[in-house]
Amino acid sequence: MVxxxxxxxxxxxxxxxYRDSLEKEVSVKSDKMxxxxxxxxxxxxxxxxxxxxTQVDQLLIKQKVELVExxxxxxxxxxxxxxxxxxxxxxxxxxxxxxxxxQCCGPLRPFTIHVLDNFGQEVITxxxxxxxxxxxxxxxxxxxxxxxxxxxxxxxxQQQWHPFSPKFIVANEHNEPVLKxxxxxxxxxxxPDVDFEIVTMDEVxxxxxxxxxxxxxxxxxxxxxxxxxxxxxxxxxVRMKAVMIGACFLIDFMFFETTN
Numbered sequence: 001m002v003x004x005x006x007x008x009x010x011x012x013x014x015x016x017x018y019r020d021s022l023e024k025e026v027s028v029k030s031d032k033m034x035x036x037x038x039x040x041x042x043x044x045x046x047x048x049x050x051x052x053x054t055q056v057d058q059l060l061i062k063q064k065v066e067l068v069e070x071x072x073x074x075x076x077x078x079x080x081x082x083x084x085x086x087x088x089x090x091x092x093x094x095x096x097x098x099x100x101x102x103q104c105c106g107p108l109r110p111f112t113i114h115v116l117d118n119f120g121q122e123v124i125t126x127x128x129x130x131x132x133x134x135x136x137x138x139x140x141x142x143x144x145x146x147x148x149x150x151x152x153x154x155x156x157x158q159q160q161w162h163p164f165s166p167k168f169i170v171a172n173e174h175n176e177p178v179l180k181x182x183x184x185x186x187x188x189x190x191x192p193d194v195d196f197e198i199v200t201m202d203e204v205x206x207x208x209x210x211x212x213x214x215x216x217x218x219x220x221x222x223x224x225x226x227x228x229x230x231x232x233x234x235x236x237x238v239r240m241k242a243v244m245i246g247a248c249f250l251i252d253f254m255f256f257e258t259t260n
Contacts, residue, residue: 131143
């Protein structure tokens with residue numbers, strides 16, 4: 001088993017301390033049981049690094065458990081593993097944020113999430129601006145931008161106002177609505193798994209879902225660590241598949257991150 005250090009790509013100038021800490025922290029196991037090597041050949045019309053997404057109709061997103069959060073309630077940067085249906089790691093996602101924002105703003109904090117492939121190349125960047133959140137005041141609805149490769153916008157996720165149920169618009173790079181996401185009443189459900197349905201713009205056809213999966217009583221009670229599943233059509237535009245990954249991060253922060 002060979003371990004190699006990931007060099008972090010796409011960090012803005014002036015973030016050398018953050019980049020250096022990631023280079024020390026993030027490592028990849030070159031083990032075929034745990035890692036899927038994304039194919040190198042490019043596909044016309046597909047952003048580089050997203051070729052593998054053309055072959056899948058579901059992804060599993062597993063948030064890593066942070067021991068310091070569970071023990072002392074200190075909010076740390078979120079980290080996620082994006083896996084295929086066989087449990088192989090496809091991408092690794094790391095939140096970039098400062099301590100003040102994490103502790104003072106909690107789940108409302110703005111963030112940048114860098115999504116890297118198994119070779120350490122940043123393939124997706126997810127940006128969320130700081131906005132207040134209340135189901136009764138639609139003046140500051142949540143939104144999120146997804147870029148792939150970094151610097152090239154491929155889509156947006158925009159919250160729609162509704163007093164009781166979470167609703168989102170998924171838009172393309174031109175900010176044209178493509179799909180909708182509908183969540184359960186007040187963003188929660190009495191069932192262990194919580195589904196956010198992906199539907200067509202006319203709301204007639206359900207084409208997929210983002211599911212928050214039950215992780216067990218102790219993890220649910222004492223950590224912010226969540227597991228999600230994303231299902232979408234195999235032939236969905238690969239850019240929209242990347243936007244769905246961003247939508248999953250936004251849903252996690254809005255409804256399943258707790259304020260310690």
